[in-house]
Amino acid sequence: MSLPxxxxxxxxxxxxxxxxxxxxxxxxMHKSPDYSLAYVxxxxxxxxxxxxxxxxxxxxxxxxxxxxxxxxxxxxxQKLADIFGDFGQFWQSICSEDQIRWLGPEKGVTHxxxxxxxxxxxDLWAKMEGKPLWKLLVDMEPEKLVSTIxxxxxxxxxxxxxxxxxxxxxxxxxxxxxxxxxxxxFPAYTTSCGWLDYPDDKIRKLATEAIxxxxxxxxxxxxGDIEDDIRRAKIxxxxxxxxxxxxxxxxxxxxxxxxxxxxKKLAPYKPLWIEEPTNPDDIMGHAAIAEALNPLGIAVATGxxxxxxxxxxxxxxxxxxxxxxxxxCRVGGVNECIAIILxxxxxxxxxxxxxxxxxxxxLVQHLSIFDYISVGCSLKNRTIEYADHLHEHMEAPVKIKxxxxxxxxxxxxxxxVKEEAIKQFEYPMGSEWQRMFADGTFEPDV
Amino acid sequence: MSLPxxxxxxxxxxxxxxxxxxxxxxxxMHKSPDYSLAYVxxxxxxxxxxxxxxxxxxxxxxxxxxxxxxxxxxxxxQKLADIFGDFGQFWQSICSEDQIRWLGPEKGVTHxxxxxxxxxxxDLWAKMEGKPLWKLLVDMEPEKLVSTIxxxxxxxxxxxxxxxxxxxxxxxxxxxxxxxxxxxxFPAYTTSCGWLDYPDDKIRKLATEAIxxxxxxxxxxxxGDIEDDIRRAKIxxxxxxxxxxxxxxxxxxxxxxxxxxxxKKLAPYKPLWIEEPTNPDDIMGHAAIAEALNPLGIAVATGxxxxxxxxxxxxxxxxxxxxxxxxxCRVGGVNECIAIILxxxxxxxxxxxxxxxxxxxxLVQHLSIFDYISVGCSLKNRTIEYADHLHEHMEAPVKIKxxxxxxxxxxxxxxxVKEEAIKQFEYPMGSEWQRMFADGTFEPDV
Numbered sequence: 001m002s003l004p005x006x007x008x009x010x011x012x013x014x015x016x017x018x019x020x021x022x023x024x025x026x027x028x029m030h031k032s033p034d035y036s037l038a039y040v041x042x043x044x045x046x047x048x049x050x051x052x053x054x055x056x057x058x059x060x061x062x063x064x065x066x067x068x069x070x071x072x073x074x075x076x077x078q079k080l081a082d083i084f085g086d087f088g089q090f091w092q093s094i095c096s097e098d099q100i101r102w103l104g105p106e107k108g109v110t111h112x113x114x115x116x117x118x119x120x121x122x123d124l125w126a127k128m129e130g131k132p133l134w135k136l137l138v139d140m141e142p143e144k145l146v147s148t149i150x151x152x153x154x155x156x157x158x159x160x161x162x163x164x165x166x167x168x169x170x171x172x173x174x175x176x177x178x179x180x181x182x183x184x185x186f187p188a189y190t191t192s193c194g195w196l197d198y199p200d201d202k203i204r205k206l207a208t209e210a211i212x213x214x215x216x217x218x219x220x221x222x223x224g225d226i227e228d229d230i231r232r233a234k235i236x237x238x239x240x241x242x243x244x245x246x247x248x249x250x251x252x253x254x255x256x257x258x259x260x261x262x263x264k265k266l267a268p269y270k271p272l273w274i275e276e277p278t279n280p281d282d283i284m285g286h287a288a289i290a291e292a293l294n295p296l297g298i299a300v301a302t303g304x305x306x307x308x309x310x311x312x313x314x315x316x317x318x319x320x321x322x323x324x325x326x327x328x329c330r331v332g333g334v335n336e337c338i339a340i341i342l343x344x345x346x347x348x349x350x351x352x353x354x355x356x357x358x359x360x361x362x363l364v365q366h367l368s369i370f371d372y373i374s375v376g377c378s379l380k381n382r383t384i385e386y387a388d389h390l391h392e393h394m395e396a397p398v399k400i401k402x403x404x405x406x407x408x409x410x411x412x413x414x415x416x417v418k419e420e421a422i423k424q425f426e427y428p429m430g431s432e433w434q435r436m437f438a439d440g441t442f443e444p445d446v
Numbered sequence: 447m448s449l450p451x452x453x454x455x456x457x458x459x460x461x462x463x464x465x466x467x468x469x470x471x472x473x474x475m476h477k478s479p480d481y482s483l484a485y486v487x488x489x490x491x492x493x494x495x496x497x498x499x500x501x502x503x504x505x506x507x508x509x510x511x512x513x514x515x516x517x518x519x520x521x522x523x524q525k526l527a528d529i530f531g532d533f534g535q536f537w538q539s540i541c542s543e544d545q546i547r548w549l550g551p552e553k554g555v556t557h558x559x560x561x562x563x564x565x566x567x568x569d570l571w572a573k574m575e576g577k578p579l580w581k582l583l584v585d586m587e588p589e590k591l592v593s594t595i596x597x598x599x600x601x602x603x604x605x606x607x608x609x610x611x612x613x614x615x616x617x618x619x620x621x622x623x624x625x626x627x628x629x630x631x632f633p634a635y636t637t638s639c640g641w642l643d644y645p646d647d648k649i650r651k652l653a654t655e656a657i658x659x660x661x662x663x664x665x666x667x668x669x670g671d672i673e674d675d676i677r678r679a680k681i682x683x684x685x686x687x688x689x690x691x692x693x694x695x696x697x698x699x700x701x702x703x704x705x706x707x708x709x710k711k712l713a714p715y716k717p718l719w720i721e722e723p724t725n726p727d728d729i730m731g732h733a734a735i736a737e738a739l740n741p742l743g744i745a746v747a748t749g750x751x752x753x754x755x756x757x758x759x760x761x762x763x764x765x766x767x768x769x770x771x772x773x774x775c776r777v778g779g780v781n782e783c784i785a786i787i788l789x790x791x792x793x794x795x796x797x798x799x800x801x802x803x804x805x806x807x808x809l810v811q812h813l814s815i816f817d818y819i820s821v822g823c824s825l826k827n828r829t830i831e832y833a834d835h836l837h838e839h840m841e842a843p844v845k846i847k848x849x850x851x852x853x854x855x856x857x858x859x860x861x862x863v864k865e866e867a868i869k870q871f872e873y874p875m876g877s878e879w880q881r882m883f884a885d886g887t888f889e890p891d892v
Binding site for chain 1: 475476477478479480502503504505506508509510512513516542543544545546547548549550551552553554555556557558598599601602698701702703704724725726727728729730731734751753754756757759760763764891
């Protein structure tokens with residue numbers, strides 16, 4: 001197969017899965033999510049295509065698709081040598097398009113759209129090199145890797161030179177760490193046992209099953225009702241014991257003081273972290289919560305709604321996060337994720353990516369594997385979220401073994417969504433949606 | 447005319463003005479803006495309509511329109527008594543739509559769309575009461591006014607009870623302040639003389655003309671080249687002297703240290719403030735810049751890209767802004783602007799709204815007049831931005847007299863955009879755009 005030289009087309013599809021039917025994914029702020037994708041295919045002058053995505057929870061996915069279309073003319077026609085030759089500059093040309101940037105900058109719908117496009121370009125690059133994304137990143141020279149980053153607004157936290165030196169200082173032992181990880185896998189934690197609207201017996205059953213499959217780390221949704229949370233916490237600890245890790249996630253539900261008060265009541269059950277206690281923009285609020293709860297052994301974790309590297313810089317500088325939960329699609333794709341991983345390393349904060357959803361597990365595993373081999377060099381306090389839904393629709397689904405992500409070997413990043421899934425779940429014309437509109441299960445979202 | 451009882455339709459239009467042709471509005475980050483509106487009309491069961499908008503700078507306006515359409519079903523069919531009876535709750539029902547909120551929450555495209563809708567509802571309410579918006583706000587009982595605010599994530603800065611007490615404490619003298627303002631107008635500053643790409647002689651000519659019309663306050667765009675900025679600063683001070691106020695605006699161009707270094711070179715020309723020195727999300731960066739520059743007599747102003755009340759809370763708590771520049775459309779409309787005005791009052795920070803653009807001057811004058819009469823009670827350090835473009839397209843354009851905004855008397859908020867302007871500038875089918883596509887002045891934005 002000949003290698004591509006330029007981009008000939010960019011196609012975006014709105015793909016939605018009706019997860020709200022089973023309350024999978026329910027939390028304190030998102031009662032009925034339908035896990036969805038704005039799914040981008042970048043076509044080239046060869047047979048190789050790049051596939052990228054951003055994750056959403058249903059309604060509004062078409063708005064992200066609309067934004068992807070608006071960026072299309074910045075991408076189609078570009079030579080791949082120009083893009084990958086100075087990826088940092090190309091990334092900036094999208095994020096700083098001088099009219100569209102007003103709608104952000106670098107946040108919300110336009111940045112989600114940027115992520116979908118940028119992730120497709122990385123998928124393409126990895127396929128061209130015949131490597132899974134993590135391996136492409138691990139093998140890249142530090143100078144080249146750092147050239148993909150837009151360092152604007154980061155200089156007071158991490159300069160380009162510091163980033164290169166940090167990467168160089170951690171070259172020793174890379175081969176050993178790669179071999180080790182291929183052997184052990186990367187530690188996962190599961191969110192699938194503890195959705196907010198799951199009944200007690202379902203929690204008990206799922207957690208017991210997960211343990212029997214080797215799972216060692218568990219997360220529970222909180223923030224609906226404190227008595228419910230205490231009861232569910234007891235069920236978790238009765239089922240998993242106190243030697244396994246257990247975390248809780250409020251999905252932005254509380255005020256600052258409320259977060260502190262609520263978590264004090266859950267402290268006896270020894271959660272490792274409270275995730276997203278309050279609004280994701282409230283840096284100083286998170287810092288106040290951390291200051292109050294850290295003495296109780298409870299850390300603050302956040303990041304899945306943290307919009308860009310500038311916001312992560314605030315959280316890191318303000319000691320407002322003890323766990324950095326990057327999302328592969330919330331920020332502007334791989335380039336910005338690398339920037340945040342490097343900043344977190346400088347501030348000694350472990351990166352534990354947000355996943356679950358659909359497609360996110362497939363993406364973030366590459367980022368964590370790269371982090372371990374090339375940047376963080378430690379598995380201490382590192383774990384990747386895992387939820388067991390919808391992987392059957394992926395061309396290269398994640399594999400979990402003994403509670404760990406198996407290091408992927410298929411070339412690419414997302415690799416792709418199966419054609420059959422697209423036919424069924426493209427919104428609104430896919431066969432499954434048409435069936436569910438016809439039988440009244442759903443009303444079309446106009 | 448009978449009063450409306452419910453909303454029967456919501457229509458959104460993409461209206462763009464080709465301001466890039468004359469470099470009006472050019473700054474360090476937005477070289478060629480085409481000032482635009484996502485323009486919302488709320489129709490009712492009477493002849494009274496509400497008109498609202500959000501401001502954009504050209505490409506991507508259709509993405510905001512797409513988001514407005516996505517919220518449509520939350521608005522159409524609603525009873526006005528329900529909306530205005532608990533406007534805070536209605537506002538929250540839009541901002542926290544449990545699937546669409548994933549795309550923000552409360553930031554970027556979806557929040558701009560929220561603003562356009564919410565502003566139309568306030569326009570409708572003011573028209574129903576037969577009052578300009580500022581008067582509707584000024585006459586409202588504190589409890590009622592505060593019921594329009596969503597206090598989530600604000601409690602550690604300002605509680606509902608504190609807000610009510612603050613408003614009550616400033617009731618005395620309201621009638622006097624209203625009478626005074628009708629007499630004097632509200633102080634304006636002009637941005638129209640100092641766009642980045644204006645040649646020196648144009649700056650001198652425009653500033654001289656402005657002085658002859660009574661203008662006392664001026665702003666200049668900076669951040670392209672330091673030598674250019676120094677030369678332009680000299681021209682300004684030669685033309686306006688040192689008794690008039692002069693501010694500078696970098697539109698997010700610099701790093702933190704770069705902001706400090708650059709402004710030290712402009713300090714001899716005594717700017718009142720440096721506006722948006724760096725990325726709008728960099729709260730701690732702004733605080734560091736303020737700490738370094740305040741001893742030189744230079745304040746930090748920011749807010750036009752500040753996405754919501756939670757971010758304003760960070761800036762206020764961190765002493766990162768000495769002037770609070772709310773934008774009537776960046777945050778979620780009047781409700782959130784009132785929340786921010788009240789928080790700023792508590793932290794003793796003057797509010798000087800962002801305007802210019804198109805339609806923004808028409809909107810923010812109401813917010814500042816309300817602020818003066820009911821909240822801030824002082825004109826010290828208060829001034830509203832003014833740019834003299836595109837007002838001819840407004841049904842109720844602002845009036846400037848002796849360098850001050852004349853207090854508006856027409857019922858409503860935006861009131862409306864003229865039908866003729868819509869016919870010419872609706873994008874892409876308006877007659878002016880079709881003419882400019884045909885003669886090659888512009889290519890259609892696909």
